[in-house]
Amino acid sequence: MAELTAADRSDDGTVISTEGLTKRYRGGQLAVDALDLAVPRGSVFGFLGPNGSGKTTTIRMLLGLIEPSGGTARLLGSPMPQGVRRVLPRVGALIEGPALYGFLSGRDNLLRLDAADPTADPRTRTARVGQALERVGLAAAAGKKARAYSLGMKQRLGLAAALLQPRELLVLDEPTNGLDPQGMREIRHLVRELADGGITVFLSSHLLDEIEQVCSHTAVMNRGRLVTQGTVAEMAAGARGRLLVTTPDPAEAVRVLKEHGVTDLTAEEDRVCGELPVPDGPEGAPPDPADLNAALVRAEVRVRSFGMERASLEDVFVSLTGEGFDVAG
Numbered sequence: 001m002a003e004l005t006a007a008d009r010s011d012d013g014t015v016i017s018t019e020g021l022t023k024r025y026r027g028g029q030l031a032v033d034a035l036d037l038a039v040p041r042g043s044v045f046g047f048l049g050p051n052g053s054g055k056t057t058t059i060r061m062l063l064g065l066i067e068p069s070g071g072t073a074r075l076l077g078s079p080m081p082q083g084v085r086r087v088l089p090r091v092g093a094l095i096e097g098p099a100l101y102g103f104l105s106g107r108d109n110l111l112r113l114d115a116a117d118p119t120a121d122p123r124t125r126t127a128r129v130g131q132a133l134e135r136v137g138l139a140a141a142a143g144k145k146a147r148a149y150s151l152g153m154k155q156r157l158g159l160a161a162a163l164l165q166p167r168e169l170l171v172l173d174e175p176t177n178g179l180d181p182q183g184m185r186e187i188r189h190l191v192r193e194l195a196d197g198g199i200t201v202f203l204s205s206h207l208l209d210e211i212e213q214v215c216s217h218t219a220v221m222n223r224g225r226l227v228t229q230g231t232v233a234e235m236a237a238g239a240r241g242r243l244l245v246t247t248p249d250p251a252e253a254v255r256v257l258k259e260h261g262v263t264d265l266t267a268e269e270d271r272v273c274g275e276l277p278v279p280d281g282p283e284g285a286p287p288d289p290a291d292l293n294a295a296l297v298r299a300e301v302r303v304r305s306f307g308m309e310r311a312s313l314e315d316v317f318v319s320l321t322g323e324g325f326d327v328a329g
């Protein structure tokens, strides 16, 4: 395996960084447009965007599979694609499903893949394959032919292949695509376990709730451009939460809530909905819903229920782009 240089190690706690990364395909399609991405070490980073927003193209550039038309990308501190040979042994990748031989068992598929890897040590092969199978929960099914595997098991085998050597970073393109809900849960659980074990995971997805469930950080893409990036918690907290009050006095409730800065108020039968005011600046505290409830009670509005709906990443996306999030496919 190639020696690590000082440049590889001094990656400022950022395992992936891009500046102005751009890809225009030959046909003229601008697939990725001046992308600035920063993926912190130790994060589970969700690369979120509707179908066709440029996620796969970005991943291909990050892994040195295609050349950018402009800008730069660094992976584990090394520029890509120049650093491919040095960096890729430290990166496990799963893109567009694993290429498997159906007539071979899961274990034999891994042995074959490992034998094709010039950086892999043949003396430790059997042990490493066994450990990888164990890690993804396939040890018991390792002797079965891969064609008898479910889609979820095939994805696990693909993950095992990515884990045949010690990795600092895993790059997974739509790892739950095509799986049933149980298969999705299993892969998400596995991703969290790997992250708890210290591997940074960069995964793409067009599923908003997947990112909310699994990821610590996210970058949101739309039409090849970065819409926003940050921690998932910050992003949802920065968006306005919705207030929902049920009351036999809706008109009076609307009046009181309006006085206290609640906007976009609607009343439908006994249900009153509104948006909490945006906090002033990054340090401004959002209004405490308890104060709003107290104000309603003081004004003798009878409250049957009072609750907050937390803003979702979908709300963030819609408010930043003015577009719906197309989750087709």
Ligand SMILES: Nc1ncnc2c1ncn2[C@@H]1O[C@H](COP(=O)(O)OP(=O)(O)OP(=O)(O)O)[C@@H](O)[C@H]1O
Pocket (backbone or CB within 6 Å): 025, 026, 027, 029, 030, 031, 049, 050, 051, 052, 053, 054, 055, 056, 057, 058, 206
């Ligand atoms: N080889 C190619 N040649 C020309 N255009 C391409 C090529 N690959 C992708 N595109 C176009 O680039 C845009 C971005 O595609 P990309 O596959 O990167 O998006 P994505 O976010 O990964 O979407 P999906 O989730 O559907 O895979 C799309 O408009 C797509 O049609």
